[in-house]
Amino acid sequence: MNAIAFNGVTKKYGDVVAVDGLSLDIPAGSTVALLGPNGAGKSTSINMLLGLLRPTSGEITVFGSSPDEAVARGDIGAMLQEGALIPELTVRESVDFIRRLYPNPLPLDDVLRMADLTDLAGRRADKLSGGQTQRVRFALAVAGGPKLLLLDEPTAAMDVESRRAFWGNMRSYAAQGRTIVFATHYLEEADENSDRVVVVAKGRVVADGTAAEIKAGVAGHAVSFRLGDQPAAGLDALAGVSAVEIQAGRVTVKTSDPDATVEALYRKTTLDIRDLQIHGADLEDAFLALTKES
Amino acid sequence: MRHYLKIELLRMLRNKRYIIFVIAFPVLFYLLYSNLWGSEVDQATGVKGSVTLMVSMGAYGALAASIMSSAVPWSQERQSGWLRQLQITPLPGWTIIVTKLIASMVLVLPALLLVALAAVLTQHVSLPAGEWVGLIAALWIGTIPFIALGLAIGSVLPPDTAQPVAVIGMFGLALLGGLWFPESLMPETMKSIAHVLPSYDYANIGWQIVAGETPQASMILGVAAWAVGLGALALLAYRRATVRA
DSSP states (O other), rough: OOOEEEEEEEEEETTTEEEEEEEEEEETEEEEEEOOOTTTSSHHHHHHHHTTSOOSSEEEEEBBBOHHHHHTTTEEEEOSSOOOOOSSBBHHHHHHHTTTTTTSSSOOHHHHHHOGGGGGOOOOOOOOOOOHHHHHHHHHHHTOOOSEEEEETTTTTOHHHHHHHHHHHHHHHHHTOEEEEESSOHHHHHHHSEEEEEEEEEEEEEEEOOOOHHHHTTOOOEEEEOOHHHTTTTTSTTTTTTEEEEETTTEEEEEHHHHHHHHHHHHHHHHHHHHHHEEOOOOOHHHHHHHHOO | OOHHHHHHHHHHHHHHHHIIIIHHHHHHHHHHOOOOOOOEEEEEEEHHHHHHHHHHHHHHHHHHHHHTTTTHHHHHHHHTTHHHHHHSSSHHHHHHHHHHHHHHHHHHHHHHHHHHHHHHHHHHOOOOOHHHHHHHHHHHHHHHHHHHHHHHHHHSOOOOHHHHHHHHHHHHHHHHSEEEEEEGOOHHHHHHHHHSHHHHHHHHHHHHHHOOOOOOOHHHHHHHHHHHHHHHHHHHHHHHHTTOO
16 A cells, blocks of 8 residues: 555646656655755655645545545654744653644653653753754654654754664664655765655656665766777777766776676777776765756 | 643743733732722722722733733744644644633633732722622633734734734733723823723723623623624634645
8 A cells, every 4th residue: 555645746836846747656664765955845745745735736645545634643743844842841741742632642651762852851842952852853753653754854953973863763663664754865864764765856756766776777887997099989889888088098988887888898899908997876976967967 | 632721821831921921910010009099999989999900900910811822822833833743733723723712711810810819818809709700700701802812913923023012912902991090091082092992891891890880781792892803813814824825
């Protein structure tokens, strides 16, 4: 069963198209990263999933019903980009309040433990640091035990250590069979914490797959060697090659499949190949390539 | 929803500024004024100053509590994202504004009751039981238009403008309603403004009760009409503030 289905969803603000004919299915139980630069339509998509925004056209279903119905059933928990707490309430009071609004909440102590808040439970929200506030907001998102957890750039205000702890907590929540969708523009986060990456740019899906597939799908690898004064003709016809550059007697061929390209270099040419190097693409290159094209 | 109400009350009672403004102020001013003019007797009604002032300061406290417990907190919640946090839970949308109304009504009571208690303890004010019940009930139920006004302000304005508007609205209503000095001392134009305001009718209902009279129907209608008008405005503003575009 699909946790989420976007069917040709468009969202316009006046003339500005934030989401442009988005179609996307996310099966229950998966952890999906929405990766894209600022303004790609990630937050708009998440807000539409929550019923906070209405699509201009197209349809969104969450566990087979409208977002409003899914929210009313308590199926969704979310950590939005902005969200302050009530300053006069303690961590425990805020978490318990939100928890009790859901039909099948998690036990309070479990929620506090999951967000590393046990020691801060009695502290008032106006006495919390930025990172601690983020942890409370994570606790509010999971308190109701939602089947679908939406996180919109959850680590934006966190330092490196809090980030690591945060993703650890998120993964243990995912391990309970929950569906998680998080938006990020950090490639590393998408790579390390999801089993599927959906790259969005200008409101469209530009790539969709595992992090490895996305890296492989882009001609981001390169093979280079010393050519000397040998002729370069025919290199661009080799398997996988998308571009050839020559600089100071050294040739660099961009390829989507370095293994095939190297094999072809040795078998199909008679070139004397010296000082061969293979450069791997990282997700960063893939991401830049993908979001630039669109 | 009961838990939501509890949370709302808890947070306001922990807010020191709120406590000082709406609970300590009216009680302190009552103590001060009743010491100065408490023993003067009104020629027309025979009501002692200590009793008239109890109604004035009780009404002022209730008015202040109504507006201050609604406008700014609600505006802050909208802007800070707490409203969104609630909107993505199974809590039905209408419970938010209903809970806020009930919470404000509960928060009106401490000011009202403490002023009355101060009157009884320091000025030995005594009224027939029926008048006590009528007075407290009238001043309590009569806060509905002011709470509605506060919620409307909170729905329409961001916190940094909601704060001064709420304070000006509160003092304006209190002054023109004759809570700080009698309306008979006002210049003619001010008087005619005062007469259409809900705070004027609101306080007069209280004064008539302690004078042993039945409040005039026109006064009750005045407060009720304002309650309906401002209530409708608050609902409209609330719907606009929570609309899903």
